[in-house]
Amino acid sequence: MTAKTRAPVGGTAALVLITAVELVVFLDTTVLNVALPQIGRELRLTEAGLGWVTNAYLLAFGGFMLLGGRAADLLGPRRVFAAGLAVFTAASALAGLAGAAWLLVVARALQGVGAAVVVPAQLALLTATFTEPAARRRAFGVCSAMGAAGAAIGTAAGGPLTAGLGWPAIFWINVPVGVVALAFLGRVLPDDPPRPAGAARRLDVPGALTGTVALLLTGYAVGAMEEPDTRAAAWLLLAAGLALLAGFVAIEARSPHPLMPLRLFRVREVTGSAVVNALVGAAHVPAFALLALYLQNTQGYGPTRSGLAVLPVAAVNIAVSRTLIPYALKRIGARGVLAAGLALQALAMGWFARLPEHGSYVIDVLPAALLFGIGLPAAFVGVTVPAVTAVDKADTGIAAGIVNTAQRVGSGIGVTALLLLAASVTGDPERPSRSAYVDGVQAGFAAASALAALGCLLTLTLLRNRAAAAPEPAAADAPAQSTGRR
Numbered sequence: 001m002t003a004k005t006r007a008p009v010g011g012t013a014a015l016v017l018i019t020a021v022e023l024v025v026f027l028d029t030t031v032l033n034v035a036l037p038q039i040g041r042e043l044r045l046t047e048a049g050l051g052w053v054t055n056a057y058l059l060a061f062g063g064f065m066l067l068g069g070r071a072a073d074l075l076g077p078r079r080v081f082a083a084g085l086a087v088f089t090a091a092s093a094l095a096g097l098a099g100a101a102w103l104l105v106v107a108r109a110l111q112g113v114g115a116a117v118v119v120p121a122q123l124a125l126l127t128a129t130f131t132e133p134a135a136r137r138r139a140f141g142v143c144s145a146m147g148a149a150g151a152a153i154g155t156a157a158g159g160p161l162t163a164g165l166g167w168p169a170i171f172w173i174n175v176p177v178g179v180v181a182l183a184f185l186g187r188v189l190p191d192d193p194p195r196p197a198g199a200a201r202r203l204d205v206p207g208a209l210t211g212t213v214a215l216l217l218t219g220y221a222v223g224a225m226e227e228p229d230t231r232a233a234a235w236l237l238l239a240a241g242l243a244l245l246a247g248f249v250a251i252e253a254r255s256p257h258p259l260m261p262l263r264l265f266r267v268r269e270v271t272g273s274a275v276v277n278a279l280v281g282a283a284h285v286p287a288f289a290l291l292a293l294y295l296q297n298t299q300g301y302g303p304t305r306s307g308l309a310v311l312p313v314a315a316v317n318i319a320v321s322r323t324l325i326p327y328a329l330k331r332i333g334a335r336g337v338l339a340a341g342l343a344l345q346a347l348a349m350g351w352f353a354r355l356p357e358h359g360s361y362v363i364d365v366l367p368a369a370l371l372f373g374i375g376l377p378a379a380f381v382g383v384t385v386p387a388v389t390a391v392d393k394a395d396t397g398i399a400a401g402i403v404n405t406a407q408r409v410g411s412g413i414g415v416t417a418l419l420l421l422a423a424s425v426t427g428d429p430e431r432p433s434r435s436a437y438v439d440g441v442q443a444g445f446a447a448a449s450a451l452a453a454l455g456c457l458l459t460l461t462l463l464r465n466r467a468a469a470a471p472e473p474a475a476a477d478a479p480a481q482s483t484g485r486r
Contacts, residue, residue: 011129011130011135011139013184013187013188014125014129014188014189014190015126015129015130015139015142015143017181017184017185017188017189018122018125018126018143018189019142019143019146020146020177020181021085021118021122021177021178021181022119022122022143022146022150023146023150023153023177024150024173024174024177024178025088025115025118025119025150026146026150026154027150027153027154027157028057028092028111028115028150028154028174029057029058029061029150029154029285029411030150030154030158030288031154031157031158031161031170032053032054032057032154032158032170035158035161035162035167035170038162038166038167039053039104039167042167043098043099043100043101043104044101045101052105053101053104053105053108054108055219055220055412056105056106056108056109056112057108057109057111057112057115058112058219058408058411058412059109059112059215059216059219059220059412060108060109060110060111060112060113060116060216061112061113061115061116061408062112062116062215062219062405062408062409062411062412063112063116063211063212063213063215063216063219064112064113064116064117064208064212065116065119065120065401065404065405065408066208066211066212066259066260066398066401066402066405067116067117067203067208067212067259067401068080068084068116068117068118068119068120068121068397068401069120069121069397069398069399069400069401069402069404070203070204070208070259070260070397070398070401071117071121071203071397072117072120072121072124072397072398072400072401073124073394073395073396073397073398074203075192076192076193077121077122077124077125077128077192077397078121078125078185078186078189078190078191078192079192080117080121080397081117081118081121081122081125081185081189082182082185082186083117084113084114084115084116084117084118084121085114085118085178085181085182085185086114086178086182087110087113087114087117088110088111088114088115088118088174088178089114089174089175089177089178089179089182090110090114091107091108091110091111091113091114092107092111092171092172092174092175092178093171093172093175094106094107094110095107095108095111095168095171096168096169096171096172096175097168098168107171119400119401119404120397120398120400120401120404121397122143123143123384123388123396123397123400123404124388124396124397124400125189125190126139126140126143127388127389127393127396128190128393129189129190133330134326134330137325137326137329137330138322138326140329140381140384140385141321141322141325141326141329141377141381142321142322143381146318146321153311153314156307156308156310156311156314157170157173157307158170158307159302159304159305159306159307159308160304160307160308161173163304203257203259204251204252204255204257204258204259206251206255207248207251207252207255207258207259207260208259210244210247210248210251211244211245211248211259211260213241213244214241214242214244214245214247214248215241215245215405215409216241217237217238217240217241217244218237218238218241218242218245218409219409219412219413220234220237221234221235221237221238221241222234222238222412222413222416222417224237225416225420249262259398260398260401260402261395261398264391264395264398264399264402267387267390267391267399268390268462268463269386269387269389269390269463270387270390270391270399270402270403271462272386272458272459272462272463273383273384273386273387273403273406273463274387274402274403274405274406275406275458275462276338276342276383276455276458276459276462276463277383277403277404277406277407277410278406278407278409278410279342279410279451279452279454279455279458280342280379280380280383280407280410280452280455281406281407281408281409281410281411281412281414282410282411282413282414282417282418282448282451283342283345283346283349283414283448283449283451283452283455284345284372284376284379284448284452285411285414285415286414286415286418286419286444286448287349287352287372287445287448288310289415289419290352290418290419290422290441290444290445290448291306291309291310291352291365292306292307292310293422293437293441294355294359294438294441295309295365297437298357298359298434298437298438298441299359309361309365309369310369312366312369312370312373313369313370313372313373313376314373315373316369316370316373316374317373317376317377320373320374320377320378321377321381324374325337325377325378325381328340328378329381329382329385334381334382334383334385334386335382335386335459335460335463336382337378337381337382338378338379338382338383338386338459338463339382339456339459339460340375340378340382341374341375341376341377341378341379341380341382342375342379342452342453342455342456342459343375343452343453343456344371344372344374344375344378345371345372345375345376345379345449345452346449346450346452346453346456347371347375347449348368348369348371348372348375348449349368349372349445349446349448349449349452350445350446350449351367351368351371352365352368352442352445352448352449353442353443353445353446353449354442355438355441355442355445356438357434357435357438375452379455382459383403383407384400384403386463387399387400387402387403388400388403414448414451417447418444418447418448419444421440421443421444421447422440422441422443422444423440424440425439425440425442425443426439426440
């Protein structure tokens with residue numbers, strides 16, 4: 001039998017491998033949070049230095065996503081997936097061994113580069129592996145749930161790992177997953193199509209460098225605005241980043257082989273998904289930080305206990321992805337699932353915005369956490385499917401890269417902006433009262449709720465034409481052929 005005739009068995013193994021990698025990649029966006037104090041003490045890092053340990057991963061992840069997507073299209077998604085996973089795994093081992101602050105920051109940046117290559121390639125692999133409509137819905141649902149659950153699991157796992165084994169353990173856990181996946185991917189992932197002659201030369205290196213540096217400068221500038229001492233320099237860096245973004249657009253418009261073909265933005269599903277996914281990132285990533293701050297700074301939770309408090313989010317993520325999301329995709333389509341997911345997130349964070357000064361976990365936290373856990377995977381899968389199934393097969397990697405870059409950029413800006421908002425409402429940073437601290441957290445959650453609600457509204461407007469263009473199952477499940485919608 002050929003590999004295609006063994007799709008049910010091979011597809012299951014491919015899905016297990018891809019979702020395991022998805023989990024650890026997104027787990028690394030939050031697993032570090034509760035370990036930062038210990039890292040700071042052992043490596044003698046200031047708060048600014050600790051910020052770079054976190055941001056090096058996020059900024060490199062977002063900055064190299066477009067290059068990863070284009071490389072998957074030109075060089076083959078399985079080949080690029082393997083290369084990115086090898087970089088991510090080696091960088092995780094290097095981070096675990098790092099005995100100096102600079103080496104840890106470098107390792108985190110390399111992790112981000114590997115993750116940026118892996119994510120668009122794995123979405124292209126899912127599209128190529130699962131061509132049957134129902135199987136594709138289940139695959140995207142499970143994979144998206146792993147990404148959505150990764151942030152919650154990272155928050156929950158970081159505390160026990162750090163307390164029991166020390167901070168290097170949060171990086172070492174990635175290594176066995178990466179090694180096993182690399183050993184088996186050649187057996188379970190679909191073969192790449194023949195590589196066109198000169199494909200490597202078609203990679204847009206000037207565009208990649210310009211776009212990546214622009215995102216890195218912009219992301220760093222937004223974070224540096226928090227400190228009065230660095231605010232003036234931050235404005236200069238922001239101006240430089242925006243100028244480079246304009247230069248990037250000019251390069252892409254003239255390049256014969258652009259990194260980010262501007263024609264893709266004429267596809268309504270790509271543009272709409274990118275805008276909405278930026279709001280998905282800006283709303284949900286700060287929510288984990290705000291909830292941890294509330295539990296630890298007002299309710300007396302320790303790092304481990306506050307991490308375990310978000311486990312229901314991960315548990316519901318996984319359960320919903322295996323049951324409700326495939327059914328919902330079939331019944332109401334990706335657009336409906338995305339709108340419902342964002343509406344549930346808005347409701348959950350609106351609930352969190354009412355957290356009291358003396359709260360009960362069961363009454364005040366758990367119900368909203370469950371709503372959040374249902375809405376998060378729905379938003380992840382709903383925002384991905386329209387873009388990657390509305391373009392030619394040769395463009396699925398870069399379409400995934402555009403959409404996921406938007407979420408990474410939105411996440412970085414959202415975390416900074418919402419925590420700044422919370423801090424400004426709290427007032428005196430040295431000795432804030434408990435009630436003032438709660439007011440700040442409530443303001444942050446209210447803003448996150450508004451961002452999710454705006455994403456829901458834009459889903460119903462920017463992606464409206466998708467449902468009208470064709471019956472939803474056909475649109476959501478288009479296989480390898482182009483849909484022709486531009």
